[in-house]
Amino acid sequence: MSKSRILFQLSGSIACYKACQVISRLVQADFEVQPVCTQAALQFIGPATLEGLTGKPVFSDTFTPGRMLDHIHLTKWADLAIVCPATADVINRLASGNASDCVGSLFLAYDLKKPYLIAPAMNHQMMAHPATRASLEKLQSWNVQVLSTASGYQACGDVGPGRLLEPDEIFAAIQKALS
Ligand SMILES: Cc1cc2nc3c(=O)[nH]c(=O)nc-3n(C[C@H](O)[C@H](O)[C@H](O)COP(=O)(O)O)c2cc1C
Known part of the structure; x- marks a missing residue:
């Protein structure tokens, strides 16, 4: 059976380091993972880590020479796409069709x-x-699956909901969505 192909997109959150653990789990479980980063995500995590984990160069700029149509091709390639971590900014952009x-x-x-x-x-x-x-809510109405968040200590010192789920929980959600 061919490996499941995951389009793994990171946006600019302190939780990018946790997303790397999810990517590592996926690769170890024999998923093929294509990393994608917003420009802000690259402030939190380096392309060397993501390429080192996945064996694939990060896609982070629509206008990358040699990859001009990856913003279309990768959507056909993928069996599943995830934005993890998803910032408020990227969520609002996606919901507005930006x-x-x-x-x-x-x-x-x-x-x-x-x-x-x-x-x-x-x-x-x-x-x-x-x-x-x-x-x-709008994204959910378009068949996007929004994962819950955990409640607890946040990097800013506040306590409350909004923490990225733990890597094992995200890994399980991906497996379930593909089953
Ligand atoms: C240290 C730091 C941590 C941040 N963590 C988050 C976060 O967890 N969630 C979030 O929505 N924005 C966070 N931001 C703000 C985003 O990085 C900012 O809104 C950025 O424009 C997001 O862009 P993107 O969605 O294209 O990646 C953080 C900013 C800084 C400087």
Whole structure:
């Protein structure tokens, strides 16, 4: 049986380090993983780590020479797409159909009959904001699967909901979505 192909997209959250653990789990379980980063994600995690974990160069710029159509091709290649961690910013962009970066373009070109997961990670106030809540509801109405968040200590010192789920839980959600 061929390996399942995961389009793994990271946005600019402190939780990018936890996403690397999910990617490592996926690779060890014989998934093929293509890493994609927003420009902000690259402030948190380096391409060397992601390419080292997956064996594939990170896609982070729609206008990369030699990869000009990857914002379409990768959507056909993938069996499942996930944004992990998903910032408030990327969630709101996706819900508004904004294709100004590679994650937005990939989303619009993606066939939502295939699984598309969002694993939010953000401060509890950002999570509770009506803009974020409305965007998550809109995305769910388009067949996007929004994972829950954990409650607890946040990097800013606050305590509340909005923490990225633990890597094992995200790995299990991906397996379930593909089954
Ligand atoms: C140290 C630091 C941590 C951040 N963590 C988060 C976060 O967990 N969730 C979030 O929504 N935004 C977070 N941000 C803000 C985002 O990086 C910012 O909104 C950025 O524009 C997101 O862009 P992107 O969605 O294209 O990756 C953080 C910013 C900094 C400087």
